[in-house]
Amino acid sequence: MRLNKKSRFSGFFYIKNAPGILLFSCLLGCEPALEHLPEQQLMDKAQQGHGAAAVLLAKKRERQGDFPAALNWYQKALDAGLTNELDALLALKQRQDGFLATASYLEHHLQQQQSVNAAEADLAADYGLWHYAQSPAYFASNSNFSCSLTLQPVVQSKAGSRQLQLLQQQWQQDSQLSSLPVCFLPEKRMNSTDLQCSYQAGQRIQCQYQVLKPDVAQGGFSQLLVVAGEGTANYNNGIVQLAESSSFEVFRHEFAHILGFIDEYSLSTEVAQAECRSDKIRPNLLTDQTQLDLYLQHWQLQRHDIQMQPVESCDNAGVQAFAPVATMSFMRSHEAEIPELYFKLMQKVLAQPELIMPVQYFYAYLARQEQDWYHWRLLMDQAAKQGYPDAQHLLQEASAIPTAP
CATH class of the missing domain: 1.25.40.10 (Tetratricopeptide repeat domain)
Structure with missing residues (x-):
């Protein structure tokens, strides 16, 4: 029997790395691994x-x-x-x-x-730093009919861009909404550090909308559709503000606000005081049953077309409001369906798109607050070109004011 002789290299092993080269690695006496x-x-x-x-x-x-x-x-x-x-x-x-x-x-x-x-x-x-990004832009456009209403989508991150694409796909798959003469322009990408939309759960999303003024002044659309930030979606003066996680049902609801539809759940006191004591004829809300004949005449409806239902919209203004449908609608619960009557009313509103306030009119108002008369006229001209009566009236008034020699 051969006895194995202990190598003088005991405690080491070697690895043949290349011809003629031996690398030795210690088994004992090495520095401990970092984690130790x-x-x-x-x-x-x-x-x-x-x-x-x-x-x-x-x-x-x-x-x-x-x-x-x-x-x-x-x-x-x-x-x-x-x-x-x-x-x-x-x-x-x-x-x-x-x-x-x-x-x-x-x-x-x-x-x-x-x-x-x-x-x-x-x-x-x-993170919405688009000048470094290389990803493609997505957009949907309706080309099979003329557009009574055109939306300019705006995103501030890739998540918002993906959600916008999904919402547009769902819009096209919706048998009611896809048949409306509503079009979407290619998305506008804004750096998040410029648009600065908020990320506060349970609070209305707010952004630095003034950075969009050059695009609004250029025209070509009547409403902004901002898909950015997180929090509560909302609609304000031509700006539909959605979260990057907003569902299609939320989008439907906020879109209806463009057409004058009012929430059928309790409005805040401030909003209720303004809306529920107004003489405006809303598509889905009556604040006084004595308005019924005027409502039917305005929307060219018959008495049998509607079923009056008490709703909570104006509770904070001390007014009992009524909706013209008996069933739960998407203006009361996002998940509910769009009643057939409401869809017909949407079509009626879009038949007179010049009466829908364009976002340019709101930006003109902001310019006036800043005494920026150049942009006030530029934006008001854009609103007037869309046929908005209030803009046309204000421009006529401005033209009638004598100027200093």
């Missing part, structure tokens, strides 16, 4: 530019819930050249500081780069 290092030693390494050590510290602090410290160590990892940690840093920063602060950070980070790779360009689209 004492914390202070790990921190010292990270401070000295050891990226992997910084990542370990970042993930450890993140698990501990110390997000500011975790962000600091992720930044150290990026500074050390580990650019694949950018995604993790952004996700944590958004959780800690919000979407807009994260977009601003990413914009600053990319400005320091000599070039932007594909992964960074994709992140730029996620």
Whole structure:
């Protein structure tokens, strides 16, 4: 029997890496793996530019819930050249500081780069930095009939762009809405750091709409459709504001506001005071049963076409309001159907699109508040060209005012 002689290289092994070259790796006496290092030693390494050590510290602090410290160590990892940690840093920063602060950070980070790779360009689209993004734009357009109403979609991130595409697809698949003479222009992409839409759950979404003034003044549409931010969707003076997660049912509801439909649930006191004491004839709301004959005449309906139903719209104004349908409608519950009567009323409103207030009229009002008379006239001209009577009247008044010699 041959006895195995212990090699003088006991405690080592070797790997044949290439002809004539042997690489030796220690089994004993090596420095411990990073994850086994004492914390202070790990921190010292990270401070000295050891990226992997910084990542370990970042993930450890993140698990501990110390997000500011975790962000600091992720930044150290990026500074050390580990650019694949950018995604993790952004996700944590958004959780800690919000979407807009994260977009601003990413914009600053990319400005320091000599070039932007594909992964960074994709992140730029996620955070609405479109001048770095390379993703295609989506849009839907109705070309089989003339447009009584044209919407200009606006997005501030890739999530908003995807949701807009989905909503437009669902619109085209809806047998009622797709038959309306309503068209969508190609989406307008605004940098999130410019549009600055809010991300506050349970609060109305607000954006810096003034940055859209050049597009509104250029015309070519009558309503803005902004799909950006998170919070409560709303409609205000020609601007449909949807969240990036808004459903098609929410879109239907907010779109109906363009055509003058009123919520059939309790309005806020301020809105109720304005709407419920107005002499406007709304498609879906009567605030006084003595208005019935006038309502029927205005909408060219017969008494048997409607079924009066009490609704809560005007409760905060001390007024009992009535809807002209007995069933639950989509103006009371987003998930409910559009009653056939309401669809016919939509068609009637769109038969006179010049009576729908265009967004240019609202922007003219804002320009007047700022005493920006150049844009006031430019925007009012756009509203008047769409046939809006109030705009035409105001321009006539302005022309009649004598000017100084």
